[in-house]
Amino acid sequence: MDVNKTVEILLVEDSDQDAELALRALKKNNISNKITRLRDGEEALDFLFGRGEFEGRSVHNIPRVVLLDLKMPKVDGLEVLKAIRENEITEKLPVVMLTSSKEERDLVHSYELGANSYIVKPVEFESFTKSVRDIGFYWMILNELP
Template identity: 55%
Template sequence: MENNYILLVEDNRNDEILARRALQKNSINNPLFVAHDGVEAIEFLMGTGSYSHRDARQLPALVLLDLKLPRMDGLEVLRQLRSHELTRRLPVVVLTSSDEEQDVKRSYELGVNNYIRKPVDFNEFVETVRQLSLYWLQFSDKVMINNKER
C-alpha cells in the first residue's frame, strides 16, 4: 500500500458508508483503509498483531479518527500515535459526533491537527470531507515531496 491512502478509524458502519460516499462524491480516489476500533488502528499503523506482516513505514496521507471507539478510544489512539517517532507527525483529523469541550481540549493537547464535528446533513458532510481532504491530502503531498528532496 502506498503512502497516499487514507486511514478511517470508525466503528459505526453507517458513518463508514457515509465517509466512503462523501469521498467518492468528491472524486477523492485515494485508497481507503478502515480500522473498526482503536486497537486495530494502532496494530495497523505500528505493524503489530494481525498486521505484523505490514511495513509500518508506509503511513497514510491522512488519518480520520473517531473518538468514541470500542477497545481503545480515539484519544488514546492519538496519544499513542504522538508518542512514537514514526507517527508523531502523521496528519490526524478527529471527525466525531462529540462536541464535548473536554474532548476538543484534550484532542488538541494530544496534538490533533484538526477537530471536526460530523455534520448531520449529508451534503454538509460531503463538503466537510471535500475541504478536509483537499487541504490535508495536498499538505501531505507537499510534505512527502519535501522529505524526499532532503
C-alpha cells in the same frame, strides 16, 4: 487485505453508516483511491504499528492523513492519538479528529495530545459529505507534509 499496500487515508470509524458516507464522499470527489477503513482504535494501532493481523506490514508505509473517530470500542480515539504522537515514525502524521462530540473537554484534550484538526460531524447528509470532501481536499491536495 494486502498489509503492505499504500494507504493515503486511514479512516478509523466504528459507525458503518458514518464510514460509508465518508468513503462515498471521498471517492465521489476523486480525493483518494487508497483509503483503508478500520473499525476501532485497537485495529488502528495494530495497523500503524504492524501488529496482530497487520504483522509484517511496513510501519514506514504510513498514510498521508488519519481521520479518527473519538468515541470507539476497545481503544478510543484519544488513546490512538496519544500512541501516534509518542512514536517517532508516526509523530508527524496528520490526525483529524472526526467526531460527533461537541464537548469542550474532548476538543481541548484532542489538541493537547497533538490533533491537527477537530471537526464535529454534521448531522445532515449533504453537510457531512461536504465536510469530508473538504477535509480530504485539504489534507490530500493542499497540505504539504514534512
